Amino acid sequence: MDSTLSLKPRGKGKGSKGASSSNDKSKYQLLKEWSNxxxxxxxxxxxxxxxxxxxxxxxxxxxxxxxxxxxxxV
Incomplete structure (x- = not known):
């Protein structure tokens, strides 16, 4: 598990499908790390x-x- 926090999406390229799912995934990962x-x-x-x-x-x-x-x- 990567212990550094990155606000940039990890997906490569300019496709809108991949960027949206990786952005949602990073939001959930950030929420999970914050709650932990x-x-x-x-x-x-x-x-x-x-x-x-x-x-x-x-x-x-x-x-x-x-x-x-x-x-x-006592």
């Missing part, structure tokens, strides 16, 4: 942001626990 990239970034953000989010939500509850009480297993 964004899902990878969302996975990383969720992975590193979940526990801090739980701690922040836990510290903003009504009976205001200390940080140690949130992190202890």
């Amino acid at each position: 990239w964004s899902l990878k970034k969302a996975k990383v953000a969720t992975h590193y942001g979940f526990i801090p989010l739980i701690i922040i939500v836990g510290m903003n509850t009504d009976p205001k626990p200390h940080l140690f009480q949130l992190l202890s297993p």
